[in-house]
Amino acid sequence: MTQDELKKAAAYAALDHVVEGSIVGVGTGSTVNHFIDALAGMRDRIRGAVSSSEASTQRLRAHGIEVFDLDGIESLPVYVDGADEIDGGFAMIKGGGGALTREKIVAAVSERFVCICDASKKVEVLGRFPLPIEVIPMARSHVARELRALGGEPRLREGFVTDNGNLILDVHGLSITDPVTIEMRINQIVGVVTNGLFAVRGADVLLLAAPGGVQRLDAR
Numbered sequence: 001m002t003q004d005e006l007k008k009a010a011a012y013a014a015l016d017h018v019v020e021g022s023i024v025g026v027g028t029g030s031t032v033n034h035f036i037d038a039l040a041g042m043r044d045r046i047r048g049a050v051s052s053s054e055a056s057t058q059r060l061r062a063h064g065i066e067v068f069d070l071d072g073i074e075s076l077p078v079y080v081d082g083a084d085e086i087d088g089g090f091a092m093i094k095g096g097g098g099a100l101t102r103e104k105i106v107a108a109v110s111e112r113f114v115c116i117c118d119a120s121k122k123v124e125v126l127g128r129f130p131l132p133i134e135v136i137p138m139a140r141s142h143v144a145r146e147l148r149a150l151g152g153e154p155r156l157r158e159g160f161v162t163d164n165g166n167l168i169l170d171v172h173g174l175s176i177t178d179p180v181t182i183e184m185r186i187n188q189i190v191g192v193v194t195n196g197l198f199a200v201r202g203a204d205v206l207l208l209a210a211p212g213g214v215q216r217l218d219a220r
């Protein structure tokens, strides 16, 4: 099976977690694109979606799924999203698609985070995938210096602007054995909007697709 077929298998497995009659939290990325396509098949059984990016919003609307503004919604039962890496404690690196801030906001108001991944995303220690940091443009050099002081090597994602009008620094060379501490530490750097570590609030359920099938793992 190709990696894309595995992503699709994980995405379709997430349909079992969608609560009928509800508004569904929807992430961003190629795995989530499969989820959106799958969700279209049950669009008459959900109220709609809250989206974490302009790209996902467009795809949802193209399928006739109503997209609600998150503001004013107190809680969503389920948020479905992919990850760039996920560890044994269900902490994740996200933001490969640059949507990390809105993803973290939608995840924060969701009762359950269902992570959909192909098996290549599961790692022992986070950090081989460069950690994305969304940065206010004027703070770019300051944030880069602070990240170097933490032992990382930040690189500007050239030609990329987030949906919020900010920049992304991808930080190479971090070995993240204590993701909660690193997530909180990076968030304290002035000029950082969000970092791509989802550890303080990690995934609750992992649907991990391998050639043998989709394995469901629950957070302890």
Ligand SMILES: O=C(CO)[C@H](O)[C@H](O)COP(=O)(O)O
Binding pocket: 027, 028, 029, 030, 031, 032, 081, 082, 083, 084, 093, 094, 095, 096, 097, 098, 099, 100, 103
């Ligand atoms: O965090 C994300 C986007 O900001 C994605 O969930 C992550 O990059 C995984 O993407 P893909 O499903 O394309 O492998």
